[in-house]
Amino acid sequence: MKASWFNWVRIAAVALIAIWWVAPGFAQEPLPSWNDTAPKKAIVAFVERVTKPGSPDFVPPAERIATFDNDGTLWAEQPIYFQLAFAFDRVKVLAPQHPEWVTMEPFASLLKGDLKGALGGGEPAIFQIATVTHSGMTTDEFEKIVRDWIATAKHPTTGRLYTEMVYQPMLELLAYLRANGFKTFIVSGGGIDFIRVFAERVYGIPPEQVVGSSGKTRFELQDARPILMRLPEIDFINDGPGKPVGINAHIGRRPIAAFGNSDGDLQMLEWAKGGSGVRFALIVHHTDAEREWAYDRNSSVGKLDKALDAAQAEGWTIVDMKNDWKRVFSFEGK
Amino acid sequence: MKASWFNWVRIAAVALIAIWWVAPGFAQEPLPSWNDTAPKKAIVAFVERVTKPGSPDFVPPAERIATFDNDGTLWAEQPIYFQLAFAFDRVKVLAPQHPEWVTMEPFASLLKGDLKGALGGGEPAIFQIATVTHSGMTTDEFEKIVRDWIATAKHPTTGRLYTEMVYQPMLELLAYLRANGFKTFIVSGGGIDFIRVFAERVYGIPPEQVVGSSGKTRFELQDARPILMRLPEIDFINDGPGKPVGINAHIGRRPIAAFGNSDGDLQMLEWAKGGSGVRFALIVHHTDAEREWAYDRNSSVGKLDKALDAAQAEGWTIVDMKNDWKRVFSFEGK
Numbered sequence: 001m002k003a004s005w006f007n008w009v010r011i012a013a014v015a016l017i018a019i020w021w022v023a024p025g026f027a028q029e030p031l032p033s034w035n036d037t038a039p040k041k042a043i044v045a046f047v048e049r050v051t052k053p054g055s056p057d058f059v060p061p062a063e064r065i066a067t068f069d070n071d072g073t074l075w076a077e078q079p080i081y082f083q084l085a086f087a088f089d090r091v092k093v094l095a096p097q098h099p100e101w102v103t104m105e106p107f108a109s110l111l112k113g114d115l116k117g118a119l120g121g122g123e124p125a126i127f128q129i130a131t132v133t134h135s136g137m138t139t140d141e142f143e144k145i146v147r148d149w150i151a152t153a154k155h156p157t158t159g160r161l162y163t164e165m166v167y168q169p170m171l172e173l174l175a176y177l178r179a180n181g182f183k184t185f186i187v188s189g190g191g192i193d194f195i196r197v198f199a200e201r202v203y204g205i206p207p208e209q210v211v212g213s214s215g216k217t218r219f220e221l222q223d224a225r226p227i228l229m230r231l232p233e234i235d236f237i238n239d240g241p242g243k244p245v246g247i248n249a250h251i252g253r254r255p256i257a258a259f260g261n262s263d264g265d266l267q268m269l270e271w272a273k274g275g276s277g278v279r280f281a282l283i284v285h286h287t288d289a290e291r292e293w294a295y296d297r298n299s300s301v302g303k304l305d306k307a308l309d310a311a312q313a314e315g316w317t318i319v320d321m322k323n324d325w326k327r328v329f330s331f332e333g334k
Numbered sequence: 335m336k337a338s339w340f341n342w343v344r345i346a347a348v349a350l351i352a353i354w355w356v357a358p359g360f361a362q363e364p365l366p367s368w369n370d371t372a373p374k375k376a377i378v379a380f381v382e383r384v385t386k387p388g389s390p391d392f393v394p395p396a397e398r399i400a401t402f403d404n405d406g407t408l409w410a411e412q413p414i415y416f417q418l419a420f421a422f423d424r425v426k427v428l429a430p431q432h433p434e435w436v437t438m439e440p441f442a443s444l445l446k447g448d449l450k451g452a453l454g455g456g457e458p459a460i461f462q463i464a465t466v467t468h469s470g471m472t473t474d475e476f477e478k479i480v481r482d483w484i485a486t487a488k489h490p491t492t493g494r495l496y497t498e499m500v501y502q503p504m505l506e507l508l509a510y511l512r513a514n515g516f517k518t519f520i521v522s523g524g525g526i527d528f529i530r531v532f533a534e535r536v537y538g539i540p541p542e543q544v545v546g547s548s549g550k551t552r553f554e555l556q557d558a559r560p561i562l563m564r565l566p567e568i569d570f571i572n573d574g575p576g577k578p579v580g581i582n583a584h585i586g587r588r589p590i591a592a593f594g595n596s597d598g599d600l601q602m603l604e605w606a607k608g609g610s611g612v613r614f615a616l617i618v619h620h621t622d623a624e625r626e627w628a629y630d631r632n633s634s635v636g637k638l639d640k641a642l643d644a645a646q647a648e649g650w651t652i653v654d655m656k657n658d659w660k661r662v663f664s665f666e667g668k
Contacts, residue, residue: 252541
């Protein structure tokens with residue numbers, strides 16, 4: 001008797017939660033920060049096609065996989081990739097323990113504030129900086145370092161926290177897709193363990209749904225305590241043709257929708273579009289020099305050239321940030 | 335007006351679904367195929383501790399990560415690992431295209447049915463067999479090959495489909511954990527792309543929650559069609575100390591509960607137990623020569639020696655299959 005009474009209380013509670021959950025869905029228009037232009041219409045049309053039961057284009061929820069690039073797609077990437085800013089800040093913090101850096105490139109230039117000189121060494125210089133800042137500690141220690149940095153570090157031109165430099169329309173798009181049964185993943189050229197630290201809080205994407213570049217780690221017992229040590233060795237570069245490889249390794253299913261902004265995303269979009277059934281590919285084109293930055297074919301950061309050609313040739317959706325987004329950042333107008 | 339009417343219909347529908355969903359929860363005892371012995375009690379006590387709101391041991395749902403070994407933990411692994419049986423069957427299928435195999439080891443012995451001779455070459459022989467059967471095709475083609483095989487291939491001693499050789503008590507455990515907000519993962523030394531083909535259907539575990547050993551793949555355009563080609567190169571061995579590494583790479587969170595049956599699972603269990611808060615580690619001990627197989631310290635398949643010592647020393651939960659499980663397979667007694 002008692003169990004039955006509890007049962008009805010539980011049912012009533014669940015019903016109330018259901019009302020609370022269903023009701024706002026009718027009140028609110030999706031994607032409020034998007035203008036009513038072609039990209040928004042294309043997104044909504046795609047979602048309605050694949051979610052409508054009985055439709056020939058219906059896709060079961062388990063297969064509604066959507067993958068998003070991070071830098072330049074979910075958050076900004078100018079004037080330098082934010083993870084590079086993290087690495088530079090770490091070099092400054094670590095410098096007192098490395099007196100030899102005063103005369104050793106690329107550290108010497110970096111510590112003098114000469115970014116151009118530091119990066120003059122090209123990929124080997126960046127690899128050296130990445131190595132000293134991203135390896136030689138446990139995975140738990142690295143997570144804490146990133147967590148502390150991202151809680152306080154400010155963007156050099158806007159003075160905002162880096163986690164405020166996320167695109168409001170893309171946050172709404174993530175939420176809209178999830179509300180329609182999609183599972184959203186980040187598939188980034190950036191470091192997997194760097195992004196995981198804030199992806200859940202900022203994007204609502206849990207660590208297990210983040211795919212990115214990685215270094216090797218090794219299991220060790222340190223004073224009988226199990227740890228994972230971060231080694232100074234590249235494991236995988238999740239960029240360009242690496243993105244479909246990373247998607248297959250981590251997700252094991254082909255996305256039905258993919259979102260990017262640069263040539264590093266081209267193969268991911270091709271991979272998503274190459275599957276059977278209805279597919280969606282979208283390029284965020286940085287066209288707004290006032291609210292954000294305007295750059296594409298000749299940019300050293302987030303270069304968009306071949307992927308723009310492909311998007312135009314294949315009829316993928318191209319977001320013109322200036323004309324298609326009502327606002328870019330949530331802090332605008334505040 | 336119309337929207338509001340639809341709204342109430344939707345609410346009523348959700349409420350009905352809620353009733354249907356809540357009601358059976360009261361009727362059914364969890365883990366019906368488990369005897370009421372120590373392991374079942376330990377599992378239930380652990381789940382109740384970490385899920386009770388307000389308890390000092392409460393773990394938020396997002397962090398309720400549980401990892402399961404596959405061979406010998408979720409399904410049987412005798413007389414040989416099932417994926418090896420798949421590889422042997424593939425060698426037979428492919429033999430007509432490879433007349434040279436008639437005189438070439440390990441294929442020659444294998445084709446004569448001399449398993450012992452074929453495996454006499456040790457790891458290089460196994461690697462050779464794995465290479466010709468697991469690479470040289472696209473990821474889509476491999477998936478189809480496994481799907482076709484597993485739909486029909488029979489276990490050599492029971493005559494059952496391999497997917498029937500799963501442990502009923504473990505299926506119930508997976509369901510029980512998920513009903514309590516856990517996210518369940520497979521973390522196997524077996525091939526990630528092999529397990530993914532049936533894990534969703536058989537275990538309710540989607541491809542993106544399977545971690546395993548892998549070969550390298552390469553993105554290519556084949557007649558303008560994007561494909562992933564499986565290369566004859568090992569990418570990662572997800573076994574022993576590789577399991578915590580694989581868990582970190584794919585999940586990015588430390589499991590709070592881990593389940594295994596052999597020395598290959600030792601480090602995964604140590605890794606799970608090494609985190610803060612309440613943790614759970616369980617070893618399935620194969621003690622039932624009648625309903626299944628009895629083996630541990632001296633077995634060439636699923637050797638359980640060091641992990642058994644560790645489990646005893648550390649007080650991990652040890653399942654004695656003979657005494658703790660009411661039934662092993664769902665087909666028993668049919």
